[in-house]
Amino acid sequence: MNSSYEPVSEAAKNHRQKRSEKLIKVQKEYRRLLGRKIAFLTGIVLLITFAVAYIITLGPLGMTIPQVYETLLARYLPGIFNMDEVFEQVVWNIRFPRIIGGIFAGFGFGICGCVMQAVLKNPLASPFTLGISSGAHFGVAIAAVFGVAIIGGEYLLIANAFLFAMLCSLFIVSLAALKGATSETLILAGIAVNYLFSSLSQLMAYFANDEQLRLMSLWGMGDLSAFSWSKFGLFVAIFVICTPILLSKARDLNLMTIGDDSALSLGVNANRVRMVTMMVSSVLVATIVCFTGTIGFIGLVAPHMARMLIGTDHRILIPASGILGACLLICADAVAMNIIGPTIIPTGIMTALLGVPFFLYLVLKGKRKEFWQ
Amino acid sequence: MNIKLSVQNLEFAYESTPVFSGMCMEIPKGNLVSILGPNGSGKSTFIKCVDRILNPKKGDITVDGVTVSSFNRRDLAKKISYVPQSSVRIFPHSVFDMILMGRRPHLGWASSGEDEERVWDVISLLGLEDIALHSFNELSGGQQQKVLIARALVQETDLMLLDEPTSNLDIWHQLDVMRIVSDLVEKEHITTLMAVHDLNMASRFSDLIILMKKGSIHAAGKPCDVLTSENIAEVYGVKADVHCHDGVPVIIPYQQIQGNGTGNTPIFCPAT
Numbered sequence: 001m002n003s004s005y006e007p008v009s010e011a012a013k014n015h016r017q018k019r020s021e022k023l024i025k026v027q028k029e030y031r032r033l034l035g036r037k038i039a040f041l042t043g044i045v046l047l048i049t050f051a052v053a054y055i056i057t058l059g060p061l062g063m064t065i066p067q068v069y070e071t072l073l074a075r076y077l078p079g080i081f082n083m084d085e086v087f088e089q090v091v092w093n094i095r096f097p098r099i100i101g102g103i104f105a106g107f108g109f110g111i112c113g114c115v116m117q118a119v120l121k122n123p124l125a126s127p128f129t130l131g132i133s134s135g136a137h138f139g140v141a142i143a144a145v146f147g148v149a150i151i152g153g154e155y156l157l158i159a160n161a162f163l164f165a166m167l168c169s170l171f172i173v174s175l176a177a178l179k180g181a182t183s184e185t186l187i188l189a190g191i192a193v194n195y196l197f198s199s200l201s202q203l204m205a206y207f208a209n210d211e212q213l214r215l216m217s218l219w220g221m222g223d224l225s226a227f228s229w230s231k232f233g234l235f236v237a238i239f240v241i242c243t244p245i246l247l248s249k250a251r252d253l254n255l256m257t258i259g260d261d262s263a264l265s266l267g268v269n270a271n272r273v274r275m276v277t278m279m280v281s282s283v284l285v286a287t288i289v290c291f292t293g294t295i296g297f298i299g300l301v302a303p304h305m306a307r308m309l310i311g312t313d314h315r316i317l318i319p320a321s322g323i324l325g326a327c328l329l330i331c332a333d334a335v336a337m338n339i340i341g342p343t344i345i346p347t348g349i350m351t352a353l354l355g356v357p358f359f360l361y362l363v364l365k366g367k368r369k370e371f372w373q
Numbered sequence: 374m375n376i377k378l379s380v381q382n383l384e385f386a387y388e389s390t391p392v393f394s395g396m397c398m399e400i401p402k403g404n405l406v407s408i409l410g411p412n413g414s415g416k417s418t419f420i421k422c423v424d425r426i427l428n429p430k431k432g433d434i435t436v437d438g439v440t441v442s443s444f445n446r447r448d449l450a451k452k453i454s455y456v457p458q459s460s461v462r463i464f465p466h467s468v469f470d471m472i473l474m475g476r477r478p479h480l481g482w483a484s485s486g487e488d489e490e491r492v493w494d495v496i497s498l499l500g501l502e503d504i505a506l507h508s509f510n511e512l513s514g515g516q517q518q519k520v521l522i523a524r525a526l527v528q529e530t531d532l533m534l535l536d537e538p539t540s541n542l543d544i545w546h547q548l549d550v551m552r553i554v555s556d557l558v559e560k561e562h563i564t565t566l567m568a569v570h571d572l573n574m575a576s577r578f579s580d581l582i583i584l585m586k587k588g589s590i591h592a593a594g595k596p597c598d599v600l601t602s603e604n605i606a607e608v609y610g611v612k613a614d615v616h617c618h619d620g621v622p623v624i625i626p627y628q629q630i631q632g633n634g635t636g637n638t639p640i641f642c643p644a645t
Contacts (some may be wrong), residue, residue, distance in 0.1 A: 022502045257464045267450030267478040312464045
């Protein structure tokens with residue numbers, strides 16, 4: 001493209017020389033910023049690895065961080081590392097699944113929130129904007145009050161929550177397919193469905209007895225205690241399918257945030273991308289929510305924090321939102337488990353209690369440049 | 374004459390309100406063509422139809438002799454670039470990221486070094502080095518318009534559509550943007566079709582002018598032939614003096630023509 005701009009006069013040559021010096025300076029600055037962002041993300045991942053071990057040491061059975069790593073490594077390399085039976089029981093079967101579940105859940109909430117904010121072009125969107133959590137809550141309410149569901153026993157609550165969460169998003173997605181998937185339609189339909197299922201849940205609550213009520217309200221607070229190795233199979237499978245799909249849409253999501261017209265003119269079918277990403281993230285969120293209950297704050301806030309720290313390129317923003325979400329959730333969970341002696345406070349409560357001050361600090365102190373206006 | 378863009382019998386309606394029908398035009402290669410007309414005459418709608426952002430009800434659009442509807446979105450984006458009037462501004466993209474978006478039709482998920490080089494080329498071509506890492510939202514209107522043009526440039530199409538690129542700009546920036554566009558037409562041979570409001574800007578820089586009135590073409594041709602006092606009176610309902618210097622008409626508007634049927638005449642209530 002530059003070839004046709006060969007400068008003729010001496011002055012023009014000087015000007016061009018100066019200009020390319022300027023360009024090299026900007027390019028250097030650009031690479032420096034990019035390097036800093038990647039370094040920051042690597043830092044957070046290292047922090048999580050360290051935090052996992054530290055958080056596992058907390059609790060009634062005292063142990064040290066090296067002991068935790070040793071116990072975990074012994075699972076995979078039995079010849080090299082030794083482990084204590086008691087440690088194995090506590091670390092491997094009780095504390096580790098909970099923290100791994102927390103990392104997955106936080107990561108999922110983070111990336112889904114990030115994707116939904118982009119496709120709905122709305123900074124207030126979160127994984128729960130489309131009424132997914134109220135659908136799931138209604139499923140739990142039905143299971144609690146009537147004790148009926150498709151699958152009985154241990155999986156009763158989880159299966160019911162998942163079923164109704166999916167029902168909810170299916171309703172919205174099909175409505176959007178009929179009426180055109182603009183962000184306004186989706187947000188309005190989501191809010192309407194949210195109200196519908198909230199009042200249905202309240203109707204259930206009105207007729208419920210004390211024990212049923214307690215079950216419902218506990219679920220609404222959100223907790224990580226449902227995770228155990230036996231339940232991870234399906235959970236991980238859905239993550240492995242959904243996450244790459246969302247990441248592969250990162251470039252399209254960049255274009256979606258500048259408006260449908262511009263996205264169309266740059267070759268992106270905005271409505272189709274919106275439908276696909278909504279469906280995929282609905283499945284992902286429904287899967288997490290049916291294990292954890294409502295932990296709404298992470299999905300709203302992790303993408304904003306990531307945007308302030310990393311910028312708006314979704315190729316790096318989506319993973320960053322996920323990593324920050326995971327970090328927030330396990331830290332909040334660690335505090336929730338240990339702050340008042342043997343009592344474990346529900347994770348959802350602690351997430352917001354700790355996250356809100358931190359978030360407000362970032363809003364007030366953060367660089368205005370990197371924050372939506 | 375080599376035809377770049379040809380439009381035959383184009384018809385478009387919002388719900389049941391017809392915007393235009395039976396639109397025909399042929400845009401020769403390497404020309405800067407301006408579409409003029411009052412508010413609501415269908416300029417922007419027409420441009421969006423050409424890029425299939427809006428779907429016309431009827432009609433045939435061809436670029437280099439190939440029907441536009443036979444392309445998929447991505448291939449179309451390699452043929453036609455579009456510079457919107459303004460952008461939705463919710464998330465603060467950096468100028469570099471904003472321009473890089475223009476490479477979307479050409480690549481997959483990762484951006485190769487080559488794509489970034491193209492972006493840097495265009496940044497230096499338009500002299501955007503100083504603002505390359507700034508947030509798009511913090512730029513002035515003129516700078517934003519230049520960034521949007523840069524984004525269309527990295528698309529590397531040879532047909533560019535612009536939707537009122539100079540509205541909301543002061544006179545210095547209007548000239549700046551128009552100079553960039555006419556340089557591109559002249560040096561890069563990009564055929565350009567743009568909707569504009571300012572008659573003098575259009576007449577100063579355009580090779581051809583299309584004058585629209587209520588969804589149909591009122592007149593088309595060289596600036597001096599189209600922008601006459603009569604045409605301006607008929608289309609805009611405005612009395613204006615026109616002087617032609619070296620093929621460039623200079624328009625001096627005086628006043629609205631009372632009782633002209635264009636619907637643009639304001640109704641003054643008699644004082645009571």
